[in-house]
Amino acid sequence: xxxxxxxxHDLNKxxxxxxxxxxxxxxxxxxxxxxxxxxxxxRTVVNLFFEDSTRTRISFEAASKRLSADVINFSAxxxxxxxxxxxxxxxxxxxxxxxxxxxxxHGSSGAPHLLATRNWIDAVVINAGDGTHExxxxxxxxxxxxxxxLRNNEGDLNGLKVAIVGDILHSRVARSNAIxxxxxxxxxxxxxxxxxxxxxxxxxxxxxxxxxDEVLPQVDAVMMLRVQQERMSDAYFPxxxxxxxxxxxxxxxxxxxxxHALVLHPGPMNRGMEITAEVADSTNSVVIExxxxxxxxxxxxxxxxxxxxxxxxxxxx
Amino acid sequence: xxxxxxxxxxxxxESSDISRALSRIAHEILENNKGSKDLVLLGIPxxxxxxxxxxxxxxxxxxxxxxxxxxxxxTMYRDDLRLRPPRALAHTEIPDEGIxxxxxxxxxxxxxxxxxIRAALDALNDIGRPAMVQVAVLIDRGHRELPIRADYxxxxxxxxxxxxxxxxxxxxxxxxxxVIISAGEQ
Amino acid sequence: MSxxxxxxxxxxxxxxxxxxxxxxxxxxxxxxxxxxxxAEVIDLTGLIILPGLVDLHxxxxxxxxxxxxxxxxxxxxxxxxxxxxxHAMANTLPVADTAGVVEQVWNLGKSIGLVDVxxxxxxxxxxxGENLAELSAMADSTARVRIFSDDGxxxxxxxxxxxxxxxxxxxxxxxxxxxxxxxxxxxAQMNESELSGRLGLTGWPAVAxxxxxxxxxxxxxxxxxxLHVCHxxxxxxxxxxxxxxxxxxxxxxxxxPHHLFLSQIHCESYDAKFKVNPPLRTDDDINELRKALAxxxxxxxxxxxxxxxxxxxxxxxxxxxxxxxxxxxxxxxxATAMIETKLMTWADVARxxxxxxxxxxxLTEHGRPIAxxxxxxxxxxxxxxxxxxxxxxxxxxxxxxxxxxxxxKSKVIHTIFRGKFSMKSGQVQK
Numbered sequence: 001x002x003x004x005x006x007x008x009h010d011l012n013k014x015x016x017x018x019x020x021x022x023x024x025x026x027x028x029x030x031x032x033x034x035x036x037x038x039x040x041x042x043r044t045v046v047n048l049f050f051e052d053s054t055r056t057r058i059s060f061e062a063a064s065k066r067l068s069a070d071v072i073n074f075s076a077x078x079x080x081x082x083x084x085x086x087x088x089x090x091x092x093x094x095x096x097x098x099x100x101x102x103x104x105x106h107g108s109s110g111a112p113h114l115l116a117t118r119n120w121i122d123a124v125v126i127n128a129g130d131g132t133h134e135x136x137x138x139x140x141x142x143x144x145x146x147x148x149x150l151r152n153n154e155g156d157l158n159g160l161k162v163a164i165v166g167d168i169l170h171s172r173v174a175r176s177n178a179i180x181x182x183x184x185x186x187x188x189x190x191x192x193x194x195x196x197x198x199x200x201x202x203x204x205x206x207x208x209x210x211x212x213d214e215v216l217p218q219v220d221a222v223m224m225l226r227v228q229q230e231r232m233s234d235a236y237f238p239x240x241x242x243x244x245x246x247x248x249x250x251x252x253x254x255x256x257x258x259x260h261a262l263v264l265h266p267g268p269m270n271r272g273m274e275i276t277a278e279v280a281d282s283t284n285s286v287v288i289e290x291x292x293x294x295x296x297x298x299x300x301x302x303x304x305x306x307x308x309x310x311x312x313x314x315x316x317x
Numbered sequence: 318x319x320x321x322x323x324x325x326x327x328x329x330x331e332s333s334d335i336s337r338a339l340s341r342i343a344h345e346i347l348e349n350n351k352g353s354k355d356l357v358l359l360g361i362p363x364x365x366x367x368x369x370x371x372x373x374x375x376x377x378x379x380x381x382x383x384x385x386x387x388x389x390x391x392t393m394y395r396d397d398l399r400l401r402p403p404r405a406l407a408h409t410e411i412p413d414e415g416i417x418x419x420x421x422x423x424x425x426x427x428x429x430x431x432x433x434i435r436a437a438l439d440a441l442n443d444i445g446r447p448a449m450v451q452v453a454v455l456i457d458r459g460h461r462e463l464p465i466r467a468d469y470x471x472x473x474x475x476x477x478x479x480x481x482x483x484x485x486x487x488x489x490x491x492x493x494x495x496v497i498i499s500a501g502e503q
Numbered sequence: 504m505s506x507x508x509x510x511x512x513x514x515x516x517x518x519x520x521x522x523x524x525x526x527x528x529x530x531x532x533x534x535x536x537x538x539x540x541x542a543e544v545i546d547l548t549g550l551i552i553l554p555g556l557v558d559l560h561x562x563x564x565x566x567x568x569x570x571x572x573x574x575x576x577x578x579x580x581x582x583x584x585x586x587x588x589x590h591a592m593a594n595t596l597p598v599a600d601t602a603g604v605v606e607q608v609w610n611l612g613k614s615i616g617l618v619d620v621x622x623x624x625x626x627x628x629x630x631x632g633e634n635l636a637e638l639s640a641m642a643d644s645t646a647r648v649r650i651f652s653d654d655g656x657x658x659x660x661x662x663x664x665x666x667x668x669x670x671x672x673x674x675x676x677x678x679x680x681x682x683x684x685x686x687x688x689x690x691a692q693m694n695e696s697e698l699s700g701r702l703g704l705t706g707w708p709a710v711a712x713x714x715x716x717x718x719x720x721x722x723x724x725x726x727x728x729x730l731h732v733c734h735x736x737x738x739x740x741x742x743x744x745x746x747x748x749x750x751x752x753x754x755x756x757x758x759x760p761h762h763l764f765l766s767q768i769h770c771e772s773y774d775a776k777f778k779v780n781p782p783l784r785t786d787d788d789i790n791e792l793r794k795a796l797a798x799x800x801x802x803x804x805x806x807x808x809x810x811x812x813x814x815x816x817x818x819x820x821x822x823x824x825x826x827x828x829x830x831x832x833x834x835x836x837x838a839t840a841m842i843e844t845k846l847m848t849w850a851d852v853a854r855x856x857x858x859x860x861x862x863x864x865x866l867t868e869h870g871r872p873i874a875x876x877x878x879x880x881x882x883x884x885x886x887x888x889x890x891x892x893x894x895x896x897x898x899x900x901x902x903x904x905x906x907x908x909x910x911x912k913s914k915v916i917h918t919i920f921r922g923k924f925s926m927k928s929g930q931v932q933k
Contacts, residue, residue: 001403018405025390025406034443039393067393086818108819109692109703110773117772118817131821133703172703199706200697303393308403 001304004116004125008136008179016183017156020144022300023293024153029066030292039307040069043100048090049128050076050106055267056128056138059291060103063298069306072097087111091120099123101306109133124305132170138266139176141297143184145286146221148293149262158185163215165191165247166225166274167236168208169198173266174225178206191215192247195236212247213256221262224249224274240273250276254284262286326499329474335455335486335494338471339368342453343375345469350420353382355448357419359389361437362407364426367488368455372424385412389423389444394436409440416445422468426484428454431465456496458482474498504543506919510534511547511883513873515849521552523879526922531875547883550916553853555587555880556834557860557869559650559679559757560733560805562826563589563620565611566604567596572810572900574608577830578617579898579933580808582925584830585882585915586618588861588869593625594655600625600636602644609646617925617933621864624648626667626678630656635667642674649865652679654733655780657715659685664719668728677755677863679731680719682740683781687711692821694767694782702770704820707782709737716740720747720754731863732756734807736781738791745800755863757805758792760836761827765905775816775823776894776903779809796855797846803860806833810901827905831897834884836906838913842886849886857882868921881919888914898931 001018002010011019029035045064047057057073064071074094087106094102101124104112109131116125129135147153150160162181168174168190181188188206190197201208209215216222227243237243249263263275263285271277280287330338347353353376360369366388373386390407392398423437434452441450453469458476476482476498483497508521518534522542530537558581564572574591581589591608593599599608605622612620624641628634630653641648651671658664658680667678688711693699695706716732720743723730735741735756747754761779766786769777777783795801809826816823829836837856841847847855861870868878894907918926925932 022406025408028409032444036443037393038439039398086814088817106819108821110821111819113773114819131703132705169700175701175703198697198700199695199708200700203697204700304403307393307398309399309401 003305005136005301005305006112006116006125006127007134008139008176008183010136011180011183013156013183013185016140016143016180019140019297019300019304020147022304023140023144023296026299026303027293027296030295036066036068038068039303040064040067043069043306044072044098045069045101045103045302045306046072046074046094046097046099046123047128048074048094048102048104050104050111051129053105053129055291056105059294060128060298062295063302066295066299067302069302072099087114088118088120091115094123095121101126101302103128105129107131126301126305129172131172133172134176135172136176136180137294137298137301138173139180140301141290141294142177142223142264142266143180144293144297145264145290146262149286150220150260156184157181160186160221161189161219162186163189163191163212163219163222164225165212165222165249167196167227167231168192168201168225169196170228170231171225177223178204182206189215189219193237193243196231213253216253216257219261220258221264222249222257223264223266226266226268226270227274244273248274248276249279251278251282254279254282257284264290266290326497328495328497330472330496332494335471335496338455339371340375342469342471343372343379346372346422346453347376347380349468353380353384355419356384357412357414357416357421357447358384358386359421359423360386361423361425361433362388362390364484364486364489365424367486368426369424372453385414387412389437389440391433391436391440394439396432396436411444416441416447418446418448420449420451421447422451422453424453426455427482428452428457428467428470429460431461431463434465435463455484456482505529505539505541506922506924507537507539507542507544508547508552508883509537509544511550511552513552514853515551515886519552521873523919523922526878528873528875528877528879531873545917549885549887551849551884551886552873553585553849553882553884554857554870554873555882555918555920556585556856557864557866558586558589558806558808558830558833559731559803559860559864560654560759561589561591561808561830562594562810563591563608564810565595566607570812570900574611574620575615576898576900577808577810578612578615578620579931580828580830582617582918582920582931583898583915584832585834585884585918586830587880587882587918587920587925588619588621588864588866589830590621590623590650590864592654593623593652594630598625598629599623600628600630602637602640602646605641605646605648606644617931618920619866619869621866622646622648623654623679624651626651626653626658627663632656632658632660632663635663635670638667638670638676639674642676649674649676650679650731650863651676652681652733654679654681657681657683657685659715661718661722665722665726668723668730669726672726672728675865677729677731679733680715681733682712682715682719684711684714687714691782692778693770694784696767696785698767698770702773704770709739709784709788712737712781713739713743717743720752723754724750724752728753730754734759734762734781734805735792735801736762736784736788738788741791741795741800744795748800755802756800757803758796758801759807760804760829760833760840761905763789763792763796763804763840764836769905773820775818775820776827776905776907778820778823778825779827780825793840793844793846797841797851802855803863804833804837804855805860806830810899811903812901816903826903828897828899828901828903830899832892832904832906832911834882834915835890835911835913838884838886839911843912879919879922882915883917883919884913885916886913888912890914
């Protein structure tokens with residue numbers, strides 16, 4: 001494996017499957033009386049969050065703690081960062097505190113890449129979401145969830161079709177998922193109004209469509225993305241009602257899907273907007289499970305990046 | 318493996334020897350624990366798991382009882398994690414009965430430094446509280462680095478540090494069963 | 504004090520000797536024919552002589568951002584790059600929107616004396632795009648401003664742009680437009696493309712530039728004024744310029760060395776030294792810009808030298824400043840992009856980096872023929888040099904040079920400014 005996890009591109013197929021397999025074993029820990037492993041004892045994981053994201057932060061925090069790592073939460077709000085401290089200075093501060101891994105969430109695309117490549121810091125860098133770029137651990141937990149239900153928790157996702165629906169343009173979840181699904185042999189289909197698809201989408205790996213109803217019957221899973229409030233005022237679509245009518249997942253649309261098809265959502269959901277409550281709570285929905293799987297997958301990533309020797313991990317053995 | 322080390326390899330146990338050794342271990346376990354009550358066998362992956370299954374099978378042949386068998390992956394408890402690249406995890410499966418108040422017998426192929434068993438004891442500690450823990454191994458090759466000993470040994474084989482002991486089992490390695498000692502690194 | 508330049512290649516066409524006395528060229532004669540015992544004799548065998556380079560687009564940052572650049576350090580960088588005249592953009596603090604500020608910059612340049620510094624006046628007060636600045640006061644000042652630009656900001660209001668184009672006709676001025684439709688480029692970070700989508704950086708569509716260029720060309724034709732298009736960066740802009748020139752609209756355009764040489768692929772590094780306005784575009788755009796420059800559809804090369812202190816460039820892409828330094832590398836980049844590829848000759852380089860920019864800036868002592876009685880502003884180049892750029896090896900106060908570590912062809916060896924060496928054998932003469 002590479003030293004850092006900045007993009008879903010950092011994982012090849014074998015490595016992605018290894019993460020999922022490792023997560024599968026680690027998921028069993030949550031059924032045990034002592035939900036803790038000593039593996040990362042004495043290692044320090046810093047959650048460096050320049051953007052609020054309670055869900056992702058506590059997921060990484062739980063994952064780190066279950067592996068016995070020391071966790072330091074560094075929230076940019078109320079810290080020297082809000083007083084204009086640069087990313088470089090923050091990184092160097094963490095370096096002198098002996099951080100072994102930095103889990104970074106940043107509003108600016110590419111910030112984790114800088115942290116990983118600029119020699120400011122020796123720590124392993126894990127991207128917990130950067131701007132409108134990527135969110136690779138979210139993609140891993142989505143892949144894990146799909147694999148568990150549709151591939152008996154084993155191997156890759158060869159042959160599956162997955163629709164990703166909503167604000168593809170601004171979604172880091174969509175980007176990482178498109179890459180990882182492709183790596184694992186599945187076919188992602190991006191579904192959105194043309195205004196919310198990036199220019200050049202036709203060159204992405206995968207397919208795209210403006211018509212949710214046409215796509216739904218073909219797919220094995222559908223991933224509904226949250227529609228941010230600020231998009232509504234920026235003329236990406238006329239009204240929330242029209243959006244919901246064309247791109248919202250409701251019970252009627254769910255009926256057109258295959259029986260085994262899964263409904264995923266990275267959360268938090270806008271019930272009634274991109275997904276109705278009925279669908280969110282249906283038996284096809286695995287939204288709640290995604291949260292638990294998130295902890296297992298992040299444990300796997302932390303273990304695989306941090307559990308071994310610090311030297312470039314031998315790719316062949 | 319160099320041609321030279323291959324030449325110096327010698328077979329110390331053949332398939333039939335392994336089978337006999339496991340039978341004896343099964344008998345000793347029953348004798349030592351005055352029957353099969355509360356026994357749980359936990360194999361340490363990878364080769365400890367089929368060995369545990371075969372010991373259980375022998376016990377079944379002798380006593381007509383099914384004793385619970387599971388597996389215990391100790392990777393996350395190893396003390397040399399930081400010395401090597403991270404390894405893939407093996408499967409841990411604790412029998413439904415659990416291990417609380419049971420006599421847990423850890424099964425592995427080779428007992429060497431004792432560090433694997435130490436890790437297994439730590440792992441057990443996070444899973445439950447057995448009444449007693451015992452250790453069964455096919456080969457004890459000596460060179461202990463921790464105060465750990467096996468309760469049941471298939472065969473004691475004195476080795477030098479530079480030799481390697483290779484256990485081959487049909488259901489893990491898919492070839493002729495044997496225990497081979499060869500010079501030099503594996 | 505006189506200088507005798509021996510056996511240099513005049514624009515790569517014929518070898519000559521040149522005698523410089525005081526600030527003028529006193530003789531131009533066939534190679535190795537001149538002798539002068541009192542003169543300092545410089546052997547130019549194998550070197551190219553061009554008129555001193557003229558930059559229409561430089562940010563010298565003074566007054567206001569002397570941490571990034573000053574007129575003195577910018578002048579030194581210009582001399583090192585072979586320039587004898589630079590135009591200093593108006594986006595200083597305070598903005599160069601009054602006669603007072605432009606005269607200050609002009610006088611600073613004079614007192615430093617390494618290069619003529621011609622201030623560009625702001626089109627609108629404070630570059631705010633609301634009210635016209637006192638354009639005629641700047642034109643009448645000792646700085647004699649002829650080029651007006653809100654560079655960094657686009658005069659996006661069509662009525663204001665029309666008025667500005669009309670108003671400067673009175674003193675033969677030209678509006679240099681930074682073509683960037685502001686609504687189409689809100690928070691834009693890099694060229695809009697498949698790559699911007701992949702990198703998650705807000706796209707800057709080519710049409711945001713082209714829409715303004717097209718509009719301004721039509722306005723210029725309508726009011727019969729003069730327009731200069733700053734830093735053309737797209738193939739679409741080239742098409743519009745070609746159409747406009749076909750219709751004899753009085754429009755000129757510049758391209759930067761970096762837009763001739765660097766593509767958007769560099770953004771993959773998220774290294775903000777590649778963040779620039781307008782953004783780096785595609786290989787197709789680069790090819791079209793090169794062809795247009797060779798053809799004369801794009802008239803000149805201008806550096807858009809934009810120094811920024813390290814702290815504004817080493818952080819996250821979206822919060823980093825736009826801009827790149829370019830004075831010291833401009834000639835070599837153009838030679839590498841245009842001469843090595845055989846798209847242009849040295850005479851063409853003289854045209855696009857000296858003669859034509861001087862004409863647009865209405866400079867009478869730059870970009871002139873290399874002939875007797877002309878002011879001796881010269882740039883002397885080793886066309887066979889090959890050198891690796893080191894961003895830290897600079898006279899600029901800033902190191903945001905995107906060509907760092909790249910190997911370029913040709914190098915400026917000497918610069919002669921008004922009869923004296925401003926740079927000699929690579930050393931700026933302070």
